[in-house]
Amino acid sequence: MSAEAPEIAVQGLTMAYGENVIQRGLEFNISKGEIFVIMGDSGSGKSTLLKHLIGLNRPAKGTIAYSGLDFWNSDAKAQLQTTHRFGVLYQSGALWSSMTLAENIALPLQTFAEFSESEVADIVSFKLSLVGLAGFEDYYPSEISGGMKKRAGLARAMALDPEILFFDEPSAGLDPISSRRLDDLILELRDGLGTTVVIVTHELASIFAIGDRGIFVDADAKTQTALGPIAEMRSAPPTEKVAEFLSRGEAETNEGTKP
Amino acid sequence: MNVEETDILDVAVPARATPTFKQDFVDRLSKSETAHVRFSLGEAVVWDGATLALIKSLANTARDHSVSSDFERLPPQVQRVLALTRDAAKDLDEDTGEEGSGGRSDFFTRVGEKTVGFLGASQTTSSFLREVGGSLRRFFTGRAQYQKSDLIQFMRDTGPQAIPLVGLVNLLLGVILAFMGAIQLQQFGAQIFVADLVAIGLTREIAPMMTAIILAGRTGAAYAAQLGTMQVNEEIDAFKTFGFSPTDFLVLPRMLALAVMTPLLVLYADAIGMFGGFLVGVLLLDISGTEYLNETRSAIDMTDLMIGIFKASIFGMLVAIAGCMKGMQSGRNASAVGLAATSAVVTGIVSIIIATAFFAVLTNVLGL
Numbered sequence: 354m355s356a357e358a359p360e361i362a363v364q365g366l367t368m369a370y371g372e373n374v375i376q377r378g379l380e381f382n383i384s385k386g387e388i389f390v391i392m393g394d395s396g397s398g399k400s401t402l403l404k405h406l407i408g409l410n411r412p413a414k415g416t417i418a419y420s421g422l423d424f425w426n427s428d429a430k431a432q433l434q435t436t437h438r439f440g441v442l443y444q445s446g447a448l449w450s451s452m453t454l455a456e457n458i459a460l461p462l463q464t465f466a467e468f469s470e471s472e473v474a475d476i477v478s479f480k481l482s483l484v485g486l487a488g489f490e491d492y493y494p495s496e497i498s499g500g501m502k503k504r505a506g507l508a509r510a511m512a513l514d515p516e517i518l519f520f521d522e523p524s525a526g527l528d529p530i531s532s533r534r535l536d537d538l539i540l541e542l543r544d545g546l547g548t549t550v551v552i553v554t555h556e557l558a559s560i561f562a563i564g565d566r567g568i569f570v571d572a573d574a575k576t577q578t579a580l581g582p583i584a585e586m587r588s589a590p591p592t593e594k595v596a597e598f599l600s601r602g603e604a605e606t607n608e609g610t611k612p
Numbered sequence: 613m614n615v616e617e618t619d620i621l622d623v624a625v626p627a628r629a630t631p632t633f634k635q636d637f638v639d640r641l642s643k644s645e646t647a648h649v650r651f652s653l654g655e656a657v658v659w660d661g662a663t664l665a666l667i668k669s670l671a672n673t674a675r676d677h678s679v680s681s682d683f684e685r686l687p688p689q690v691q692r693v694l695a696l697t698r699d700a701a702k703d704l705d706e707d708t709g710e711e712g713s714g715g716r717s718d719f720f721t722r723v724g725e726k727t728v729g730f731l732g733a734s735q736t737t738s739s740f741l742r743e744v745g746g747s748l749r750r751f752f753t754g755r756a757q758y759q760k761s762d763l764i765q766f767m768r769d770t771g772p773q774a775i776p777l778v779g780l781v782n783l784l785l786g787v788i789l790a791f792m793g794a795i796q797l798q799q800f801g802a803q804i805f806v807a808d809l810v811a812i813g814l815t816r817e818i819a820p821m822m823t824a825i826i827l828a829g830r831t832g833a834a835y836a837a838q839l840g841t842m843q844v845n846e847e848i849d850a851f852k853t854f855g856f857s858p859t860d861f862l863v864l865p866r867m868l869a870l871a872v873m874t875p876l877l878v879l880y881a882d883a884i885g886m887f888g889g890f891l892v893g894v895l896l897l898d899i900s901g902t903e904y905l906n907e908t909r910s911a912i913d914m915t916d917l918m919i920g921i922f923k924a925s926i927f928g929m930l931v932a933i934a935g936c937m938k939g940m941q942s943g944r945n946a947s948a949v950g951l952a953a954t955s956a957v958v959t960g961i962v963s964i965i966i967a968t969a970f971f972a973v974l975t976n977v978l979g980l
Contacts, residue, residue, distance in 0.1 A: 407853050433855045441853045447846035451762075461854050464757055509850075 358421030360385045360517060360549045361406065366415035368401050375401050378576045379415070381568050385516075388543055388550040390560050390567035390583065392598065397572035399553045400444075400521055406551060407441050407519050408432065419517075437465060440515030444522050446506035448494040454481065455490035458509045465513060480508040484538070500531050507538075518542065520552040524559055532556065536563050557599065561587070569595050621646045621679075624654040629666050637670055641677045649674045652685035659690060668697055740937045744867070747859040751868070756860045766869035770831045774877060777830070778823055782814070782881035785822060786888025789813050794897055803897045807907035810889030815912055815920045816975075819881040820874075821968050824927030827874060828960030832935035835866050836956035839939025840949035848940070858940065867932040874928030875921045882920065915980055923971055927964050934960040 359382035366379040375398035383389045393399045404410040405417060408424055417424050419435050427435070448457050458477045462468055468476065481487055484504040494502055503523070510518060520539070524532035540563050542548045554560060560567065560583060567586065569579035571594060579586050579595045590596035621640060626633070640646065651667055653659060667686070671694075674681045683691045717725070750756040793809040839862060842848050851858045886908060893899040899907075935956040942952035 404849075409849055409852055436853055436855045439853060441850065443846040443850060445845055447850040449847050449850070450842070450845065461856075465855065513854075 358418070359383060360387075360420060361551070362416075362418040362421075363406075364416050364418075366405065366417065367413045368398055368405055368410070369413040370401075374413070374575060376570055376575055376577075377414075379568075379570070381577070381580050383549060383551060383566075385549055386543060386547045388539065388552065388563050388565045390564040391551065391553045391570070392555060392560065392567055393570035394572045394594070394598070397570045399570060402570065403519060403521055403551070403553045407439055408436050437513060438516045439519060440510030440513065440517070441519045442503070442507050442510045442521065442523060444525060446494070446499075446502035448502055448505055448509065450494050453491050453493055454486065454497075454505050454508075457494075457505065458512050461509070461512045476512070480511055481505070483511070484508045485534075500527050503527065504531075504535075507535075511542075514546070515548065517549040517551065520550070520554070522554055522556075523552060524554060524556040532559065539563055555598075557601070560599075569598065619645065619647045621649045622652065622685075623649055623670065624652050625657070625663065625667055625670070626654045627657045627659060627663050634670070634673070638673060638677075641674060641679055646679055649679055649681040650685055651681060651683055653687065653690070659687075664690065664693055664697075667694065736941060737937065740940065741933070743857075743859045744863060744933065744936075747857065747864045750860060751864055756864055757856055758861050758865050763865040763868060766866050767873055769834075770827065770869050771873035771876060774827065774830060774873075775880065778826055778877050778881050779884050781822055781826060782819055782885040783888040785818055786810055786814060786885035786890075787892055789818065789885075790889040790892035790897075794892065798897070803893075804899055804903065804907055806889065806893050806897060807899070807904050808911035810893075811886055811908045811911045812916055814885040814889075815882045815916045817920075817968070817972075819885055820878050820920045820924040820927055821964060823878050823881050823924065824874060824931060824964045825961055827870065827877075827928065828931045828934070828957055828964065831870060832931040832956045832960040833953040835932065835935030836939040836942070836952040837949055839863075839936060840942030840952040843940065843942045844944050844946070844949060863932075863936040863940070866936055867929060870928035870932040871925050872928075874931075875924040878920055878924035879917075882917070919971075919975060919980060923967070926967060930963045930967060931960045934963060 361383040363379055363381050367377040368375045368379075379402070391399050391402055401410065405412055411425060416426070419438070422431060422435060424432060424435060448454070449460070452460065455474075455477045458480055459473050462473050462476060477490060478487065481489060484507050486501060486504055486508065489497065489501070489505070494505070497505065503526070507523075518539075523535050523539075527535065536559050539550055539552075543550055550563075552559075552564070564583040566581060567579075567583050568577050569586070570576070571578040571592070573594075578592045579590065586595060587599050590599060623637065641649075649671070651670070653663075657663065667683070667690070671681045671683075683694050686694070747756060751758075789810045790806050793806045794803055797803045797805050797809075839848070842862070848858050848862070851861055890901070890904055890908075893904045894901050938952040938956040938959065942948050
């Protein structure tokens with residue numbers, strides 16, 4: 354693992370469900386400490402791409418490497434070590450419904466790290482307070498609201514101090530204020546801990562506020578049509594669709610910031 | 613309907629189409645040398661969604677006859693809504709244009725698709741079984757990751773809580789077996805052998821099978837629904853991304869719970885079923901209690917009991933595997949979870965029956 358190898362390197366990735374090809378020829382790098390945004394129109398396979406990046410789906414073709422380690426050509430042990438560097442926030446939070454919030458966060462800590470019971474309890478409370486859920490340790494996922502589930506999911510994703518955080522549409526279903534807070538939290542995590550962040554979103558306010566670089570996957574072209582810094586993509590969009598996607602956001606952000 | 617016999621056809625659309633309206637329109641289109649249709653609303657027509665649908669359908673018909681049409685004489689609002697559908701229709705045309713050729717499938721295609729589907733299904737089944745095997749190996753070497761509290765919870769759910777139902781069903785089965793036997797055996801004055809019939813029939817065959825079927829409906833379906841819902845919630849994905857094996861964590865404790873609790877339930881079922889037979893024998897067949905008990909004791913030996921217990925354990929595993937497999941493979945919506953539960957019960961019961969037949973042949977060959 355050389356020092357200059359990018360955090361995530363995707364080469365010639367083709368994603369398919371059976372014979373149905375979703376995207377082909379995806380090629381991009383994500384470097385350490387970057388906030389990388391996956392954009393695309395609906396049905397373009399953004400979430401599928403995320404599932405490939407977190408090792409859930411196997412590429413039909415191509416490689417995905419983490420710090421130079423080719424994930425799908427490594428043994429199970431190396432794969433496990435790699436996935437332990439990830440934290441994933443699923444769209445619905447995906448908390449384990451038979452466990453309390455505290456148990457949800459404690460489980461990976463107890464299983465994969467050597468902590469005493471009181472340490473685990475401390476870490477759990479700390480992570481929960483980090484996302485503004487202090488005091489909710491003994492609640493079950495069904496007893497809290499959707500936005501809270503999402504935040505609890507983030508607390509769990511951060512349990513093992515991941516180096517890479519993946520977000521699947523973090524602001525979907527959140528009110529503008531919570532969504533803004535989540536953005537701030539993501540920025541702080543990146544600045545404070547140097548966490549690499551990969552986000553699937555079409556919330557343009559979010560994209561412009563926190564995104565460093567991004568990729569645009571096109572449902573019709575079935576491949577990436579834009580890659581690079583968000584600002585560049587915005588000033589010189591490579592295709593009409595990208596321009597359309599990002600310009601509607603401009604209108605939205607103007608409205609959003611005016612009052 | 614105002615139709616003029618010129619190149620331009622003016623159509624005043626009513627709010628609702630009369631039965632002959634569309635046919636008339638088609639006739640006009642094909643008869644005259646019409647090149648263009650101009651739509652307008654009929655007088656005092658209050659338009660709604662159905663009117664718009666009618667106009668759209670007429671315009672499509674016109675297009676199919678290679679006749680152009682315009683909406684310029686319609687009220688502006690109507691035009692605006694129709695403009696929306698025009699774009700959508702354009703997109704749709706493009707879509708169907710792409711896939712139109714391969715749409716209809718003939719007999720051979722369907723047979724091929726079914727075969728591929730079947731092969732795919734057996735492949736997923738075998739890969740699931742492989743994972744379960746790996747999980748069991750890890751369990752016996754003490755490396756499996758699961759929560760002991762889960763295991764205890766599942767044992768409580770499948771065992772003690774099923775006692776009333778299993779008891780009732782098997783008591784009645786004992787009674788039914790005794791009656792069935794008594795009718796025949798009484799003809800020879802051999803009603804004492806009812807005790808043998810009930811004891812052997814229950815312990816070797818009926819109690820394990822019926823108990824397993826009850827558990828398939830009670831527990832197998834519950835497992836499938838639980839795991840299916842977790843699939844919908846992405847909870848299983850979350851296990852995977854943390855590096856937990858969902859098979860270890862979710863399937864293993866459920867399977868162990870059933871493998872342990874089913875034999876215990878069957879022991880209880882044996883006892884209560886024989887009690888049912890005893891009631892019939894003593895109360896209705898004039899066999900004395902001691903006689904019945906002695907006959908029962910001499911009828912069965914350890915082998916019969918153990919065969920029943922062994923089968924029960926296998927059946928328990930089958931029910932758990934069917935339930936967990938259907939749950940883990942469930943689709944990600946509400947109806948898929950329902951389907952998973954249904955198919956878990958069906959698969960569970962069918963595999964119990966098949967296994968029963970298999971054991972019947974096996975014990976016969978082995979002379980047990």
